[in-house]
Amino acid sequence: MHKVTILPEEVKKIAKLANLKLQPVEVNLFAEQFTQTVDIINQLNEVDTSAVAATYQITGLVNVTREDIVDTARVLPQTVALSGAKLTSNGFFVVPRIIDTEETESVI
Amino acid sequence: MKQLHELTISEVHVGYLNKDFTCVDLVKHLLNRIKKYNPKLNVFLALNENVLKQAEAIDKEIAEKGIDRELLGIPMAIKDNFLTVGISTTASSNILKGFMPQYESSVTSKLLTAGAIFIGKTNMDSFAHGSSTETSDFGPTHNPWNPEKLPGGSSGGSAAAISAQFVTVALGSETAGSIRQPAAWCGVTGFKPTYGRAGRYGCIAMASSTDSPGPIARTVADTALIANVISGQDPFDATTSPTPVGDYPSFLNKKDLKGIKIGLVKEYLMTSMSDEVKKLILEAADKFKELGATVEEISLMNPKYAIGVYTVVQRSEVSSNLARFDGIRFGHTRDSFGEETKRRIMLGTYTLSSGYYDAYYKKAQAVRTKMIDQFAEIFKSYDAVIGAVSPGPALSIGATKNQPMFGEMEDVLVEQSSVSGLTSVGVPCGFVDDLPIGLQITCDQFQEAKALMIADCYQRHTDFNLFPDLDKTL
Numbered sequence: 001m002h003k004v005t006i007l008p009e010e011v012k013k014i015a016k017l018a019n020l021k022l023q024p025v026e027v028n029l030f031a032e033q034f035t036q037t038v039d040i041i042n043q044l045n046e047v048d049t050s051a052v053a054a055t056y057q058i059t060g061l062v063n064v065t066r067e068d069i070v071d072t073a074r075v076l077p078q079t080v081a082l083s084g085a086k087l088t089s090n091g092f093f094v095v096p097r098i099i100d101t102e103e104t105e106s107v108i
Numbered sequence: 109m110k111q112l113h114e115l116t117i118s119e120v121h122v123g124y125l126n127k128d129f130t131c132v133d134l135v136k137h138l139l140n141r142i143k144k145y146n147p148k149l150n151v152f153l154a155l156n157e158n159v160l161k162q163a164e165a166i167d168k169e170i171a172e173k174g175i176d177r178e179l180l181g182i183p184m185a186i187k188d189n190f191l192t193v194g195i196s197t198t199a200s201s202n203i204l205k206g207f208m209p210q211y212e213s214s215v216t217s218k219l220l221t222a223g224a225i226f227i228g229k230t231n232m233d234s235f236a237h238g239s240s241t242e243t244s245d246f247g248p249t250h251n252p253w254n255p256e257k258l259p260g261g262s263s264g265g266s267a268a269a270i271s272a273q274f275v276t277v278a279l280g281s282e283t284a285g286s287i288r289q290p291a292a293w294c295g296v297t298g299f300k301p302t303y304g305r306a307g308r309y310g311c312i313a314m315a316s317s318t319d320s321p322g323p324i325a326r327t328v329a330d331t332a333l334i335a336n337v338i339s340g341q342d343p344f345d346a347t348t349s350p351t352p353v354g355d356y357p358s359f360l361n362k363k364d365l366k367g368i369k370i371g372l373v374k375e376y377l378m379t380s381m382s383d384e385v386k387k388l389i390l391e392a393a394d395k396f397k398e399l400g401a402t403v404e405e406i407s408l409m410n411p412k413y414a415i416g417v418y419t420v421v422q423r424s425e426v427s428s429n430l431a432r433f434d435g436i437r438f439g440h441t442r443d444s445f446g447e448e449t450k451r452r453i454m455l456g457t458y459t460l461s462s463g464y465y466d467a468y469y470k471k472a473q474a475v476r477t478k479m480i481d482q483f484a485e486i487f488k489s490y491d492a493v494i495g496a497v498s499p500g501p502a503l504s505i506g507a508t509k510n511q512p513m514f515g516e517m518e519d520v521l522v523e524q525s526s527v528s529g530l531t532s533v534g535v536p537c538g539f540v541d542d543l544p545i546g547l548q549i550t551c552d553q554f555q556e557a558k559a560l561m562i563a564d565c566y567q568r569h570t571d572f573n574l575f576p577d578l579d580k581t582l
Binding site for chain 1: 208302303318344346349409412413416417420427431434436437443445447450451453455458461468470472473475476480481512513527528553554
């Protein structure tokens with residue numbers, strides 16, 4: 001497989017997708033480091049996997065469900081649930097605006 | 109006579125019953141020891157402020173009813189990625205600085221029900237992203253054998269807490285090496301149960317498909333007692349297994365290993381490994397033969413592929429799991445993530461992103477299948493596979509600097525078993541340059557009893573289970 005080079009522009013795009021703000025020095029550092037890391041990952045192409053399926057659950061469990069009944073032991077009381085939040089209003093979390101902002105278009 | 113900080117779980121219980129000391133005596137003794145040595149080691153991030161009150165209540169219970177709970181009055185250190193009500197929990201990250209959990213994790217809840225008493229929370233790599241504790245936002249932990257060395261990680265604080273004899277037993281968690289590797293570097297015993305053997309509910313998620321809570325302790329016997337308490341299907345974690353849990357301690361104290369067949373992994377005696385470490389592993393193999401086991405050389409996939417699989421799987425799952433840190437419901441804003449955390453989130457975002465998913469994530473999960481199949485084939489003929497935990501002894505403080513793949517390289521010998529969900533015990537097997545070396549004994553999924561039995565027999569027939577004299581090392 002040909003060598004993959006990750007450019008600073010791509011790092012900026014990934015940072016946006018991951019909702020992270022990077023310092024300019026981090027952009028260049030990460031571009032270089034990601035290129036090295038992807039080199040190591042690409043060694044996996046030496047392994048023939050044409051005959052095997054991907055594994056997503058290693059102990060073989062399938063479709064674990066429970067009865068659709070409210071179990072109060074699983075539910076936090078509202079005051080407890082809100083106790084770690086910096087901003088609340090009338091028993092709700094206050095969240096930042098995510099539509100109609102400068103960032104909206106580029107994130108989607 | 110042993111001092112209070114040197115006792116195992118059963119020795120503490122004998123002391124309580126004989127009225128040699130009380131739980132308050134033991135806790136005070138340990139707190140004094142922590143006060144004296146912790147400033148040089150940076151093991152604890154938070155101490156339990158109510159610990160003496162809890163110890164008094166335990167003494168009252170023992171006076172009235174004797175010891176009717178498995179871990180009654182056993183002082184423990186808890187890795188800081190387990191949510192503990194009333195004790196701050198940060199996962200060694202600034203984003204959770206000052207966070208007080210809203211609920212108790214499944215495993216700590218089981219430990220409390222069994223009567224354990226929590227001394228405090230231990231330092232770790234931030235969000236468990238590393239193998240050194242050097243990525244902690246609150247400074248590295250120092251190795252009790254030599255404070256200029258790293259303790260390993262990510263459960264470095266918990267391993268150092270045992271090595272420094274600050275507590276009787278500790279709780280850690282392993283995603284790929286995070287129990288076995290720090291246990292090896294600190295010269296103590298670490299036990300990684302099968303994935304899904306102990307619940308992950310309330311354990312701050314790193315890589316959900318491999319995260320496994322497990323104990324770090326002074327002896328294999330103590331890890332077996334803790335494993336008995338924390339194992340089992342957890343209604344709060346759908347990935348826990350319904351496979352019945354064995355009574356682990358009942359499998360211990362075998363006089364020999366006759367009939368046991370052990371595979372010595374050829375690829376784990378790597379060319380880059382020092383001759384001294386190789387020699388210790390070969391001596392361990394001889395010890396197993398002496399104990400009656402059959403030892404044969406076996407071959408596994410080149411460990412370099414495990415690095416690739418683990419890196420992709422771990423980064424991808426980190427990217428997804430750490431999306432929940434939005435600073436809205438709890439914690440601070442995402443600018444508080446450290447450099448290593450950002451690097452991991454972003455690489456995972458990349459490997460999962462449109463156009464790259466098949467090439468990276470799906471490919472890694474397919475190679476993972478091949479690793480699982482290969483182990484399944486080996487365990488048809490062998491009871492366990494052995495090898496070194498880490499290619500060498502503890503590295504120096506600062507070794508992770510500019511090494512974005514430090515953890516993956518140091519954990520090269522444990523990653524295959526982790527991504528395959530196997531169970532494994534790490535025990536001390538000797539010293540190189542006055543630093544401990546660890547041996548891993550790995551068995552098939554849900555063969556905890558067998559892994560503990562073999563490790564216990566080895567440990568009782570060797571003399572490597574030593575602890576540093578902190579007045580000399582610090």
